[in-house]
Amino acid sequence: MEEQSIHVEMSTALKEKPKTDQLEFGRTFTDHMFVMDYSAPIGWHNAAILPYQHIMVDPSSMIFHYGQSVFEGLKAFRTKKGDVQLFRPRKNFERLNRSNNRLVIPPIDEEFVLKAVKKLIEIDQDWVPDAEGTSLYIRPFIIATEPFLGVAPAQHYKLITILSPVGSYYKEGINPIKIAVESEFVRTVKGGTGEAKTGGNYAASLKAQEVCAKEGYSQVLWLDGVEKKYIEEVGSMNVFFKINGEVITPKLNGSILAGITRDSVIELLKHWEIPFTERQISMEEIAEAHESGQLEEAFGSGTAAVISPIGMLAWDGKEYTINGGKTGALSKKIYDTITGIQYGKIEDPFNWNEPIAEKTKIKQ
Known part of the structure; x- marks a missing residue:
């Protein structure tokens, strides 16, 4: 797939950000999301960053009937210098494609989607919390959207990435x-x-x-x-x-x-x-x-x-x-x-961190 541009539509109704000491896991979502569609034989297309919103899908969409879906979970962190960085994101998108293969979902262009996610985080970077133990959780997922009740791999899909500022997953924290x-x-x-x-x-x-x-x-x-x-x-x-x-x-x-x-x-x-x-x-x-x-x-x-x-x-x-x-x-x-x-507090000898940077061609 030739690299496509990403359409960006900024939200005109920004949400109130929660206080860091009130963050739960996966309850609050940022102002924007990344979406991209797949249709055979076109391939992946319509890449866009849009205001966070409901999605419209047909009741007969195959995701509801046969569960053809995959997802990932990764995080962005606010460093002690105030920068934002991702932790080993390429591993997540490699794994997403392995999951795609098992669920018979068309593979994504890992580099392009990573660039799109970076741009999404750039736009919503004020949502990345800075308190200890907090981070911005990133959830890319793909669902089958073809309106068809036959048991077969779908021919239409939607990839969506949403962001959620989070605190500790367990109330126990690092405690056993x-x-x-x-x-x-x-x-x-x-x-x-x-x-x-x-x-x-x-x-x-x-x-x-x-x-x-x-x-x-x-x-x-x-x-x-x-x-x-x-x-x-x-x-x-x-x-x-x-x-x-x-x-x-x-x-x-x-x-x-x-x-x-x-x-x-x-x-x-x-x-x-x-x-x-x-x-x-x-x-x-x-x-x-x-x-x-x-x-x-x-x-x-x-x-x-x-x-x-x-x-x-x-x-x-x-x-x-x-x-x-x-x-x-x-x-x-x-x-x-x-x-x-x-969090950038100690040296990264494995080159695991990846900074958020402006690398994607943006079309507004």
Whole structure:
């Protein structure tokens, strides 16, 4: 696709910005959004930044009937100098195209969409909060809009990107959370859509999440969908365990999402020369490590929360308290390092940050 220009229509009714100490996750949205359409055989076209608004879609649009959709989540941060920067955005758009492939959605031009998102953030940059622990959450998503009730890949799509100033994802912040191991429900299996970031995966997780929330747990730890034995993910996060000095995380197997924060944690562990392994790990092994005193730490990783220490696991009628229910030294070090890089407080030796800059041709 030849690079197209982006039409910009500025909002004439700007919203009141929330106070940073009142920010929740995903409740408030900025003044503008980026949209782009796809139609076969034209391809992606009609790129535009518009005032945030409702969208008009036909009731027979295929997204409502067959769930053909993908999305991403990334963040922009206000540095201590007042600049705005993105954290590893190219990884998100690479993953978006992998999800597109699995859901039979036409690939996007990653560079063009990234430039468009940068321009969107430039326009709404006053919405990027500067308080500690806050950021601007970026949600690109694609939905099938063709009005057709046949079961087949759609021929029309809409890509939309919206922005939301956010505070901490968990009310606990960096403090440890309580996790319930799920043994009844299944999120996905190898060969399914588990490695794609599609809405159906999250819909499949809601029932288990509802049950565990009523019992006082923050998230669900998913086991594999075949044997219900091997650990896969924690809710919307990847998961890590520190056992006898070694950090272990489940190996990507086709049903686990390849998290960008997961990849960042792995790079840090290698950089620090901390023993690290990607492999299958069962709940039986975790329980045995706990009983022997070798389970030192556990934590989830994800864009929304960055690092969530796990203070307790509930499994098979028993509760396993980890590190005395306190945040472990390694969990804290990883959190401080990643967030330090994101906010420009410490050096970025991996070139993870990408500044927001005027690089896109704008047509108003």
